[in-house]
Amino acid sequence: xxxxxxxxxxxxxxxxxxxxxxxxxxxxxxxxxxxxxxxxxxxxxxxxxxxxxxxxxxxxxxxxxxxxxxxxxxxxxxxxxxxxxxxxxxxxxxxxxxxxxxxxxxxxxxxxxxxxxxxxxxxxxxxxxxxxxxxxxxxxxxxxxxxxxxxxxxxxxxxxxxxxxxxxxxxxxxxxxxxxxxxxxxxxxxxxxxxxxxxxxxxxxxxxxxxxxxxxxxxxxxxxxxxxxxxxxxxxxxxxxxxxxxxxxxxxxxxxxxxxxxxxxxxxxxxxxxxxxxxxxxxxxxxxxxxxxxxxxxxxxxxxxxxxxxxxxxx
Numbered sequence: 001x002x003x004x005x006x007x008x009x010x011x012x013x014x015x016x017x018x019x020x021x022x023x024x025x026x027x028x029x030x031x032x033x034x035x036x037x038x039x040x041x042x043x044x045x046x047x048x049x050x051x052x053x054x055x056x057x058x059x060x061x062x063x064x065x066x067x068x069x070x071x072x073x074x075x076x077x078x079x080x081x082x083x084x085x086x087x088x089x090x091x092x093x094x095x096x097x098x099x100x101x102x103x104x105x106x107x108x109x110x111x112x113x114x115x116x117x118x119x120x121x122x123x124x125x126x127x128x129x130x131x132x133x134x135x136x137x138x139x140x141x142x143x144x145x146x147x148x149x150x151x152x153x154x155x156x157x158x159x160x161x162x163x164x165x166x167x168x169x170x171x172x173x174x175x176x177x178x179x180x181x182x183x184x185x186x187x188x189x190x191x192x193x194x195x196x197x198x199x200x201x202x203x204x205x206x207x208x209x210x211x212x213x214x215x216x217x218x219x220x221x222x223x224x225x226x227x228x229x230x231x232x233x234x235x236x237x238x239x240x241x242x243x244x245x246x247x248x249x250x251x252x253x254x255x256x257x258x259x260x261x262x263x264x265x266x267x268x269x270x271x272x273x274x275x276x277x278x279x280x281x282x283x284x285x286x287x288x289x290x291x292x293x294x295x296x297x298x299x300x301x302x303x304x305x306x307x308x309x310x311x312x313x314x315x
Contacts, residue, residue, distance in 0.1 A: 017043040021090050021097035028103040030078045037071040037088065037099050045092040047071045058086045058101065078103050108250030110305040112270030114203060136225045138170035147216035155181060158190035158208040161216045171223055176206065187211045194223045197234040201226065202266040202280065229275050236265060236277060236301035243279040243299035250306060253285040258292065268298050270307060277301040282312060
C-alpha cells in the first residue's frame with residue numbers, strides 16, 4: 001500500500017470582500033435632477049435612502065449590485081425656502097459607507113419689478129395740456145381743467161368730477177376709493193386709490209386739485225389698466241404668516257426683527273407677470289451695534305415668491 005504523506009494540497013484561498021464608495025458630499029440644486037455615486041467592490045452590495053419612508057423627494061436607481069457599479073440618485077424639485085438633506089447608505093456585510101446629499105432651497109427672490117408710471121408701460125403723448133396713454137387711450141394728466149360742480153364740499157366735487165370724466169380716464173367708479181384730503185394754500189387736494197374686490201392696487205393714485213372757488217383745475221393719475229385682466233384672483237393660496245416666514249428664512253433675520261411686522265394684501269403689477277395678488281410686508285431688522293434696515297417686501301400670494309422689495313429707510 002502506498003501512502004502518500006506530506007504531499008502538496010492545493011486549495012483556493014478565500015477572497016475577502018471589500019467596498020469602496022465615493023463619499024464626496026453631493027450638493028443638489030433646487031431643480032429636479034439626477035446625481036451619481038460610484039461603487040467599487042467585489043461582492044454584492046445594497047444601497048438605500050436613510051429614513052426612506054419619510055423622504056419622498058429622493059429615490060435610487062441601481063440600488064443593488066455585484067461588483068463595481070454606479071448608483072443613480074434622483075432628486076425632486078425643492079419647493080421649500082429652506083435647504084434639505086438626506087443620506088444614502090451603501091452596505092456590504094459589515095461595511096457601511098455614507099453619502100450626504102444637500103439640496104439647495106428654491107430661490108426666495110424672484111424679482112419681477114414694479115411697472116413704473118411713465119417709464120415702462122405708460123408711453124404717453126402730450127397735447128394741449130393733456131397727457132394721454134398711447135397704449136390704452138386713457139387720460140393721465142389734465143393740466144388746464146376748469147370743471148365746475150353743483151356740489152359745494154371738496155370731496156363731493158372730486159367725486160362728481162371722477163363721475164363726469166370716468167370715460168376719458170377709463171376708470172370704473174366701483175374701483176375707486178377716497179384716500180385722503182389735504183387742505184393747501186389756495187386749494188384742496190383730494191387723493192383717491194384704485195381697488196379690486198376691496199383690495200388696493202399698489203402704487204396707484206388719482207389726484208384732484210380744487211381751488212378756493214370750488215373749481216377743479218388739475219387732475220392726474222397712475223391708475224392701472226386693470227380691465228385687461230380677466231378673473232383676477234382675490235383669495236390667497238399663501239397666508240400672511242407663511243409669507244412672513246419666507247422673508248425671514250430668506251434673509252436669516254429671525255432673531256433680529258425690530259417690532260412686529262404686519263401685512264396687507266395688494267395687487268402688484270410687475271413687468272413680466274402683470275397684475276397679481278401679493279402680500280405687502282414692511283420689515284425692520286437690526287444688527288449690533290446699531291445697524292438697522294427697513295424694507296418693504298412683496299410676496300406672491302399664489303406661489304410664495306418674493307417678487308419685489310423696496311428700501312423704505314429715510315436718510
